[in-house]
Amino acid sequence: MSLQVDNLVGGYSRIPVLKDVSFDVKDGELVGLIGLNGAGKSTTINHVIGLLRPFSGSIKINGIAMQDDIEEYKKQIAYIPEFPVLYKELTLKEHIETTIKAYDLDEQAAWEDANKMLKMFRLENKLEWFPVNFSKGMRQKVMILCAFITNAKLFVIDEPFLGLDPVAVNDLLNLIEEQKKKGSSILMSTHVLDTAERFCDRFVLIHNGQIRTEGNIEKLQDEFGSKDSSLNDIYLKLAKEEANE
Structure with a gap:
């Protein structure tokens, strides 16, 4: 079932x-939230993670x-924000320990997962x-590590690739695929x-x-272009439509 808006x-x-926004994210599914700047992506995310209360719905x-x-x-929920949010008084080890306590995780299993990602x-x-x-890239890796040791039901990830080197991007995508397989x-x-x-x-x-x-x-190609249209082509078409509104 997972997320239902x-x-x-x-x-x-x-x-x-x-x-009147409605959509879902099913078990084992990666859904991309796409839109121009100011379209409502961050506002949607802030409602899903509980920082904002809905007016209705x-x-x-x-x-x-x-x-x-x-x-x-x-x-x-495990949330990875666009800009890493860390505690200045905590070490990396203490960030991991705090996550384990906050999510009431099995300590041994969580540290096994953490050690794999620390090495990765x-x-x-x-x-x-x-x-x-x-x-910035290393701080982002800390956020990713702390999120993925939770094995959450829903991962909410906001602009995860900014600041990551190509190897880390590939590692993150592998972690996402592993979580999808877990449901x-x-x-x-x-x-x-x-x-x-x-992906x-x-x-x-x-x-x-x-x-x-x-x-x-x-489906997006049928609606916004041809069968050869890329997601980037569709995005640019949407931007041109907005400019002409």
Whole structure:
């Protein structure tokens, strides 16, 4: 079941940014949230992760709404923001320990997963370092590691590729594929459209706070171009349409 958004109206003030937004992300599915700057992607994400309360409509993860059980709702989510958010007073090891406690994880199993990712991201010798002083790419790796040790039901990933080197991008995509096989759902917002086209199962195209269309690349090609149109071509066509509105 995973994520179900129904008739969502919401935003940051009394004037709604999102207008009757509905979409879902099924178990084991990677859905790309695509749209121009200001289309409503970040506002949608902030509602899904619980930073904003809907004016109306509903958001449920495996049938649980935030207002029904906020702790259980948020435990099902792992969030990787566009800009890493780290605690300046905590070492890398302490970030991992805090994540284990926050999600009530089995410590041994979580550390087994963490150690694999520490080696993957070449961070195994930095456990006593303070990640707040790392480079942007290394801080992003810390966020990815802490998210993926949770084995969450829903991963919400916002512009994950910015600042990552090509090897780390490939490692992240492998982690996403592993989680999909485990049945987790992933909602990913990105402007790296060639990568999204290759790896996303389906797309939700948001425009001016409304869902313009959703479906796989073939459906978007039918609606916005030809069978040879890339996701980038479709995005540029949408941008031209907005310029002429």
